[in-house]
Amino acid sequence: MRCPYCGSLETQVKDSRPTEDASSIRRRRVCPDCGGRFTTFERVQLRELMVLKKSGRRVPFDREKLMRSIDIALRKRSVDSERVERMVNGVVRQLESQGDPEVTSDRIGELVMEGLRLLDGVAYVRFASVYRNFREARDFGAIVDELAGDEAEPEPAAKPRQRREPAPGGA
Numbered sequence: 464m465r466c467p468y469c470g471s472l473e474t475q476v477k478d479s480r481p482t483e484d485a486s487s488i489r490r491r492r493v494c495p496d497c498g499g500r501f502t503t504f505e506r507v508q509l510r511e512l513m514v515l516k517k518s519g520r521r522v523p524f525d526r527e528k529l530m531r532s533i534d535i536a537l538r539k540r541s542v543d544s545e546r547v548e549r550m551v552n553g554v555v556r557q558l559e560s561q562g563d564p565e566v567t568s569d570r571i572g573e574l575v576m577e578g579l580r581l582l583d584g585v586a587y588v589r590f591a592s593v594y595r596n597f598r599e600a601r602d603f604g605a606i607v608d609e610l611a612g613d614e615a616e617p618e619p620a621a622k623p624r625q626r627r628e629p630a631p632g633g634a
Contacts, residue, residue: 464492468499483545486552504548512558513565524566526555533575536590542583550578584610 487506
């Protein structure tokens with residue numbers, strides 16, 4: 464693995480452990496040349512996916528591009544990086560486990576929207592604004608109303624408590 468600090472190819476693994484969802488291996492590495500420490504993740508790639516863009520172009524699926532777009536939506540939000548990693552792993556797993564080696568960019572966007580909706584409402588709205596190409600302020604209102612509708616599911620009303628009157632005769 465190349466050192467991100469000095470470019471050396473002689474990095475050493477100091478610690479390896481599975482991630483929380485066991486979908487990848489987290490490795491702590493150190494560079495003997497510059498002493499830099501960094502983390503890498505190793506995961507299984509089931510198949511090579513191609514993304515069919517709206518323009519008709521086909522491009523290789525890029526997990527890092529997906530991660531960057533999610534990071535932009537989550538900018539300045541306090542969401543645990545492990546939860547983000549699990550969400551991205553889930554999206555990639557769903558894409559890889561479908562029968563077709565080709566996936567539309569729309570499908571990727573919908574899976575990310577589903578994941579962000581559960582992860583963080585603000586990031587969901589941010590991503591939706593780009594993905595759905597919002598043009599006016601009311602577009603934001605519609606998506607916020609949709610999100611608020613999910614959160615405002617009615618809870619069963621509590622029955623009023625009946626006050627017990629003391630039995631006649633003082634018992």
